[in-house]
Amino acid sequence: xxxxxxxxxxxxxAIDPYAPATASGPFLHRLNPLAKLAAPIPAMVSLVFVRDxxxxxxxxxxxxxxxxxxxxxxxxxxxxxxxxxxxxxALVSLGMSLWVDAALVxxxxxxxxxxxxxxxxxxxxxxxxxGSA
Numbered sequence: 181x182x183x184x185x186x187x188x189x190x191x192x193x194a195i196d197p198y199a200p201a202t203a204s205g206p207f208l209h210r211l212n213p214l215a216k217l218a219a220p221i222p223a224m225v226s227l228v229f230v231r232d233x234x235x236x237x238x239x240x241x242x243x244x245x246x247x248x249x250x251x252x253x254x255x256x257x258x259x260x261x262x263x264x265x266x267x268x269x270a271l272v273s274l275g276m277s278l279w280v281d282a283a284l285v286x287x288x289x290x291x292x293x294x295x296x297x298x299x300x301x302x303x304x305x306x307x308x309x310x311g312s313a
Contacts, residue, residue: 208250233309240265269311277307 208216223239230236244261247253253261277299285302292299 206250206252208247231309233305236309240269273304273308273311275307276310277303280306 220243227236227239244265247261248258280303282298282300282303285300285306286298288300288302288305290298291301291304
């Protein structure tokens with residue numbers, strides 16, 4: 181009678197938490213979470229003091245491009261960024277334009293007239309500048 185004995189040895193791999201990260205995957209996932217939290221603060225503070233429409237639009241564009249390149253989001257997120265974000269900004273901008281005092285913008289061209297109420301193009305511009313910031 182022959183007896184065979186089989187022994188198996190388990191191989192464990194030690195993971196070093198202090199080792200430098202490998203360069204695979206999107207770069208935003210490799211950044212320190214505190215850095216991702218603190219990075220937009222200077223831009224947000226500077227946007228508080230801006231009154232034009234171009235500056236917030238440029239910052240939004242930079243943020244969308246950074247997310248698309250640096251995070252490689254799924255297709256649904258891309259749709260939301262490219263379709264939902266502009267639609268949301270348009271709705272908020274239109275809502276903000278309704279709150280603008282008509283006496284401040286009555287020298288601009290009227291866009292919509294309903295009864296005695298008029299929505300001026302200047303109100304839409306101010307609403308867009310406020311809504312996109």
